[in-house]
Amino acid sequence: MAPMRITGMASGLDTEKMIKDLMKAQREPVNRLIRKKQTDEWKRDTYREMNKLLDELRKSVDSVRYSSNFRKKLAFSENDGVVSTKVSGIPQFATYSVKVEKMAKAESPAGVSIGLENVTDKSHALGAKGTLTINGVDITIDVNDSVSTINEKLAEKSASDKNALIEASLVNGSLVFTSKAGAELTGIDLSDSTRNNKFFSVNFIADAGETSGKLKISGSVDSSLRTEGEKGVVYINGIKLEMTTNVVSFDGIDFTIKGDNGGSPVNINTKTDEDAIFNQIKGFVDKYNEVIEKINAKISEPRYRSYKPLLDEEKEALPEKTAEKLEAMAKSGILLRDPILKSGLDQMRYAISAPLKGNGVNEKFDTLSEIGIGGPPSGKYAYQENGKLHINETKLREAISNHGEDVLKLFTNHSKSEDPGTKFNESGIAERLYSQLTKVMDKVTKEAGSSTVTFDDSVISRSIRNTDKEIDRWEDRLKMIEDRYWKQFSAMEKAMSKFQSQGNWFAQMLGQK
Incomplete structure (x- = not known):
């Protein structure tokens, strides 16, 4: 419990200021x-x-x-209109002969386009609620769902159902579903056997009472057929390579096939990328x-030993720019x-x-x-x-x-x-x-130490922790010293007050005589 503090009521002294000044030296x-x-x-x-x-x-x-960073090379095609190149690794040969036997034919995915009302962004809510059935896969649609949301739900379903290997996109204001490359899709509409069942059957059933919304499908919507892709065949330096696309990687070079050049080979030359x-x-x-x-x-950096770090009260007493300048002088040369x-x-x-x-x-x-x-x-x-x-x-x-x-x-x-x-x-x-x-x-x-580690046991950090402990010990000691000063001044004030009371009593007694 802090001692009772009596200010200079009897002595007339500014006790608080005097103790504050005494504590400055102690601090x-x-x-x-x-x-x-x-x-x-x-x-x-x-x-x-x-x-x-x-x-x-x-x-x-x-x-x-x-060494790999010094072996970077450039590749140049003698006929870029037939075969173009891009270096992706470290080619080992100076020359490559590329002969195209057959170009790859890309797969044509099954797809369907469904018109939407006033949807310009794939993140816009469709405002429809119900069940969307795509290729036999049921997707629950909420009013806040968008084209992006439908795509996410399809991706989630595709982990367990191959019929959900479908991508949803927004193209020219329409909702477009396409089969992913290589996906074998089987439709649920068996009415047309000539389609080999590799197309979409899309239906949306709105919940009861749901009449608004930008997604509106009545009945079943069928789509285009999915056409199988064809592999291409190319010979590079006599090695036969099959390709599903017209880009083939060989020995650190990506070759893009653009034509067959009438069966004649195209030469590719490499050189060190000196630049x-x-x-x-x-x-x-x-x-x-x-x-x-x-x-x-x-x-x-020069060291200014007469400049010391400013205490908080010193900073508060100075203009901000002056304090910054003095601190910069104090910090200068810290690693001299x-x-x-x-x-x-x-x-x-x-x-x-x-x-x-x-x-x-x-x-x-x-x-x-x-x-x-x-x-x-x-x-x-x-x-x-x-x-x-x-x-x-x-x-x-x-x-x-x-x-x-x-x-x-x-x-x-x-x-x-x-x-x-x-x-x-x-x-x-x-x-x-x-x-x-x-x-x-x-x-x-x-x-x-390092700012990235949880516990820093570096030399300087240990010194800072020890200083913190020493500061805490001193603060406790200073509190005791300040309390002692207050006790001493309070005792003096009590004694002087008692003396003044006795003096007044004697004065009154003498005055009566």
Whole structure:
């Protein structure tokens, strides 16, 4: 229970202000802890920002880490009007001969079109209630159901009833039902045996009293026949392939058949997609430069030690822009010369600059500089680049065109050695850099944790939790100190009040005499 607080009624003192001023001095250790916690939180968050940048770079490195990304090819048809191509994988041959024996004939699905009243969107409610029977499948329709809803109910029914292998669509204001490709449909109307029962019989029976609605079918509505498709036959490099559509995939290329060319084969030629490889390498270099520039800026940011994190009451007493400026000054340089990031940058530079070694490595193309990727041009400001890479586009394109395998090895070479030193020397630049980025990110996570994990046991987070506990202990202590001050001042006020009462009594007694 808090002690009774007596203000300066007897003494005339502003007791509350005096105790508040006394507590300011007592609160200074807590304020230091609050500022320390804020600084730790800033440092933790800044570390995590750096880790996010490193992760972005690692993803970019991953794109030049695998040999498949350097084997991208383009395919060109000698007669695009007969056979066109699209590369979908990694073609192995330089040339493909395509001979069309027979083109595929697409299946013509069974279908029916039912007119609707004032329906322009497949999500509009049909306003009808009853049972819709399609190809012998009953679908319960509610007033709020739409064309989309009917389609969903058909999809649900098709899991157990093949007759429900039907799609509902809204076409030109009509409700259209079509059989799904390959579906064997059997109608329920047996009156016309020439149709082979592969058509729709559609009927809608409205509930009693239901006269409104945009879906209105009276009696049975029949549809067009379903016509079987025919398989096509094509020979690619002498291999016979059957196809249900006129697009056939073979060895990483999608061939679209448009005609038979009178039985004559059509040649398809492939070549390395040099632009794609160049852009891939350039994208990696651009991301590398962006990330090291931001990290270098952060670890060289000036530190203003006279500026401290603001307390809540200090922020409230200042204009918003002034408070923001002071906090920015206090936050500046929070990772100045940080050993984890500084060491990480050094190791990253070494990973991309050390020559590649090992069997089969061309010594003329064992470093980035030899394929046109090097440091800044010479000059008095070159040192300010802090390890940025520059591309000689002509030299890089020439290396990709004339020495593609050597460029591939430089980036993607894989070492089977268990010895760390040998493994490093024999690993491609992308593999080295990926490994080094992972190590740096692990160190940063150990120091500052991650926002994606439930429990953070990093160094900084443990420090923040310990500071919180210390703040709580101090708050309890300060409460006791403040209560003691109030007790002391209250006792003084009581004593002075008693003294004043006695003085008044003596004065009255003397006045009577």
